[in-house]
Structures are given as C-alpha cells and as structure tokens.
Amino acid sequence: MxxxxxxxxxxxxxxxxxxxxxxxxxxxxxxxxxxxxxxxxxxxxxxxxxxxxxxxxxxxxxxxxxxxxxxxxxxxxxxxxxxxxxxxxxxxxxxxxxxxxxxxxxxxxxxxxxxxxxxxxxxxxxxxxxxxxxxxxxxxxxxxxxELRHKDLLGFLWKCREDNTGHDMTEKRIFTMAGQVASALDYLHSQGCIHRNIGARNVLVGGDMAAKLWGLGSAYQRKQANYTGVAEDMELKKWQAPEVLARRTATNSSDVWSFGILLYEMVTLGDPPFAHIMLTELLQYLQRGKTVKRPTNCSNTLYSIMKSCCHWTPQERPSVTELIRILNVGEKSANGSTVLRVPEPLNIEKYRRETGYGEAFNYAVL
CATH class of the missing domain: 3.30.200.20 (Phosphorylase Kinase; domain 1)
Structure with missing residues (x-):
C-alpha cells in the first residue's frame, strides 16, 4: 500500500x-x-x-x-x-x-x-x-x-462519577476543555459550517485530556444539495436552541446555545439537560423564560457563561469569539484542585428517557 x-x-x-x-x-x-x-x-x-x-x-x-x-x-x-x-x-x-x-x-x-x-x-x-x-x-x-484514548466525553464524564478510576474533572479542566471545543467551533463557523449537534457525546477526549469536537455527520448532510432531512434524526432535541425547536433557521448562535448545554453536561458529570421536562413541553417551558437550572456544584462564573449561551434571543448570546475570550479569562481563576463529584449513580434507562435518546439515531463517531 x-x-x-x-x-x-x-x-x-x-x-x-x-x-x-x-x-x-x-x-x-x-x-x-x-x-x-x-x-x-x-x-x-x-x-x-x-x-x-x-x-x-x-x-x-x-x-x-x-x-x-x-x-x-x-x-x-x-x-x-x-x-x-x-x-x-x-x-x-x-x-x-x-x-x-x-x-x-x-x-x-x-x-x-x-x-x-x-x-x-x-x-x-x-x-x-x-x-x-x-x-x-x-x-x-x-x-x-x-484514535482518542478516552473516547467520547459523555462516557468520560460518567467514569468521573466513579471513585478510584483515575478520571477526575475540576472546574479548571471544564474551562480548558470548553475553550478547546469553542476553538474548534469557531473554526467550523469560519468554514461556513453550523454543527447543530454539539453535546458531550460528540466531543472526543485524548490521552492528554485535550477535547476535540466531532459528530460532523449532521453538518455534512445539511451541506448537501440533495439534503432530505436525514440529519434531523442525528440531533437530540434537548440540546437544540429554541429557534431550532420552532423549526426556524439555525445560525451560529444556535450552536452557542448547544454549547451552553454542553457546559451543563460537564459540570454535572453527564446529567441530562431539562431532565424533568417532556420533549413536547420543552419549547413552551423555554418560552416562559425558563432556562437550564444551576447545578449544585457550579460556580457563579461558570453558570453565568452557561446562562448567557442559553439566552432566548440569539442576538443576546455571545459570539464564539467572545466565548473563547471569556473562557480563557475564567480558566485563569478557576478551581483546579477540587474534584467534582456527583453522588447519584448513573441509570442508563432513566438517562435515555430524560434525553429522548431513543428518538434519534445518534452515533458517537469515534
């Protein structure tokens, strides 16, 4: 060869x-x-x-x-x-x-x-x-x-829930990894590509703990001249911006919303977003001014970024360039010594129900 x-x-x-x-x-x-x-x-x-x-x-x-x-x-x-x-x-x-x-x-x-x-x-x-x-x-x-040694970030976060696995997540690491994903997203946008499927399941983690954005099948499908809507089967609703849920045109700001949900996943070590809201009620829930709830172990700084990403109005969300700057500043003062812990054990079937995972054909494309 x-x-x-x-x-x-x-x-x-x-x-x-x-x-x-x-x-x-x-x-x-x-x-x-x-x-x-x-x-x-x-x-x-x-x-x-x-x-x-x-x-x-x-x-x-x-x-x-x-x-x-x-x-x-x-x-x-x-x-x-x-x-x-x-x-x-x-x-x-x-x-x-x-x-x-x-x-x-x-x-x-x-x-x-x-x-x-x-x-x-x-x-x-x-x-x-x-x-x-x-x-x-x-x-x-x-x-x-x-190959990325630790595979998908969602699985990595779930391993972080277990003691004595050698997998730890700190607030500082969240800022670092989020900044890396934001850098990749900024690059995709510069290439005229809207990702539309951002989530921990579509971020891969290397042996050096670098986070790399993947899950590009949806972006590829939507760029095809003969696009038939198949990419929608790859996208999970609870990560989508309200304008996408309302079937309006997705923009770069729609990816920023999903990025905010990714931050929620990271700080909760893989909890499902909007866990107690049915998919059919999610858009109405957001229309009432509701947003992601603050996790118990989330700092003011990190939650502020999360909320700004998940602002109802797309124009009010930060640009990805601004997001990178904010994350870089936050990383410098973030807690790098306290390991995040979640007391509740993971229940896969409960996770499937709460995320609507069974309603999409999602592939962790390793």
Whole structure:
C-alpha cells in the first residue's frame, strides 16, 4: 500500500468497491508529505461481521493495518448498516477505521466518499480529530482517523462519577476543555459550517485530556444539495436552541446555545439537560423564560457563561469569539484542585428517557 499525498480540496477517487486487490491507495490528509510506503504497518485482519463481539481478528486481511479489532456496539456506538468501526494500528499509531461494508449501494458509497471529501476540505485543526487518510481506490473503502484514548466525553464524564478510576474533572479542566471545543467551533463557523449537534457525546477526549469536537455527520448532510432531512434524526432535541425547536433557521448562535448545554453536561458529570421536562413541553417551558437550572456544584462564573449561551434571543448570546475570550479569562481563576463529584449513580434507562435518546439515531463517531 502506498500513501499518496493529496490537497484538502481534492476529492477521493471512486473505484470499484466490490473487488479486493493487492494494490490499495491511501489518500493522506496532510500537506507536504511525499509519497512513501506505510511504515511499521503489517497485514491485519478484519473481524468477522457474523461475530461482531469477538475481539479476535478472524476475517480477511484489511490492507496493511495491524492489530485490527472491531469497536463493540455500546450505548455510544450504535450498529450501522453501511459502516463498520474498527481500532487498528498504522505507522505505529493507534487509529480508528470507518470501513464501508461490502453490500453498500452506489449512493451509500458516494455518501461515504463525500463525507471523506468534506473532512478533507475542512482541513486540520488541533481540536478536531485528525483525518489521517482515505482508502478510496479498492475495497474496503476506509476513512482513517486518529484514535482518542478516552473516547467520547459523555462516557468520560460518567467514569468521573466513579471513585478510584483515575478520571477526575475540576472546574479548571471544564474551562480548558470548553475553550478547546469553542476553538474548534469557531473554526467550523469560519468554514461556513453550523454543527447543530454539539453535546458531550460528540466531543472526543485524548490521552492528554485535550477535547476535540466531532459528530460532523449532521453538518455534512445539511451541506448537501440533495439534503432530505436525514440529519434531523442525528440531533437530540434537548440540546437544540429554541429557534431550532420552532423549526426556524439555525445560525451560529444556535450552536452557542448547544454549547451552553454542553457546559451543563460537564459540570454535572453527564446529567441530562431539562431532565424533568417532556420533549413536547420543552419549547413552551423555554418560552416562559425558563432556562437550564444551576447545578449544585457550579460556580457563579461558570453558570453565568452557561446562562448567557442559553439566552432566548440569539442576538443576546455571545459570539464564539467572545466565548473563547471569556473562557480563557475564567480558566485563569478557576478551581483546579477540587474534584467534582456527583453522588447519584448513573441509570442508563432513566438517562435515555430524560434525553429522548431513543428518538434519534445518534452515533458517537469515534
């Protein structure tokens, strides 16, 4: 396999996706790297689709990736009819492989490669997961992403509830991670992209505790000329701004509202927002001037930012640029020693009901 350098605005080449060949190409998503062989990559194996719970690599070879194992379906990772997710090693680096299944239709194949092109055109950002390459010439078609050690932020927050896990969250860390997500959001907006699906489930956490904004499938779908409304199935209502709930046009300020809900998730270690409000009553609740309630362990400064993001009037919310400035100032004086704790144990079924999780097809896209 050869690594072929491409510019971000060059779309991957579509080739027959049904027949394997010894010759596969990876379109590397980075500038200035000469064509070179993949170093340190050995032949790995694809986990059998018939036994997705097995950690043993038993299927046919998957390119020159090594240590290939399936990502197990879980609360965060839902089964998908067209894409399989795997962990692997490439160039001595842990990666996530998004593999298009063999039975994908032509439209699904085009959509898969279109999403890869969308990621490439966005270009690199330190707080967006890195696109490392796209296998676009022979089957299986792959999107190669960096792996983030702690996976999604929602799961990380839930682990922070447990004692003796080595996972801790402090107010200072909230400011730091929120500033990183805001930086990524500011970059997306500069590229003409409204995220619309911001939440802890769509933020990934690296081994260095850096937070990276992901969940870009909704943004990609909405940018398509033939958009049919499928992205709405990916978006959870309780994270949406009131104007979006009212089916008005989403703006950058709509993402700012969702960012405020993300702050609520972080300080509560993964509690559902508006837990006691039914989805059908949420818009009326907000129309009455209600907003997110202050968590018991939330400082005045952090709650003030949260409320400003969740202002009813979009024009009254801070811009993302202003939000970054406020977060940077708050980080300097935030408490970095007191570890946040939540006494209530997590109840997954209760969480599903209170968030409306079962009403959307959300994928933690690792």
């Amino acid at each position: 050869r690594v072929q350098n491409t510019h971000h605005n060059v779309k991957p080449t579509l080739a027959p996706a049904r027949h394997a060949s010894p010759e596969r190409h990876v379109a590397a998503a980075r500038h200035g790297s000469p064509e070179r062989p993949v170093a340190g990559a050995r032949h790995g194996s694809l986990v059998s689709h018939a036994a997705p719970t097995s950690q043993t690599s038993t299927g046919r070879p998957l390119g020159n990736f090594s240590q290939v194992t399936a990502l197990m379906p879980s609360f965060y990772i839902k089964p998908n009819d067209t894409v399989s997710l795997y962990r692997a090693c490439m160039d001595n680096r842990d990666v996530i492989l998004r593999a298009l299944k063999e039975n994908a239709s032509n439209s699904e194949t085009q959509d898969f490669l279109g999403f890869a092109s969308f990621l490439g055109e966005l270009g690199p950002h330190p707080f967006i997961p890195a696109l490392l390459g796209v296998v676009s010439v022979q089957s299986p078609l792959l999107i190669v992403m960096e």
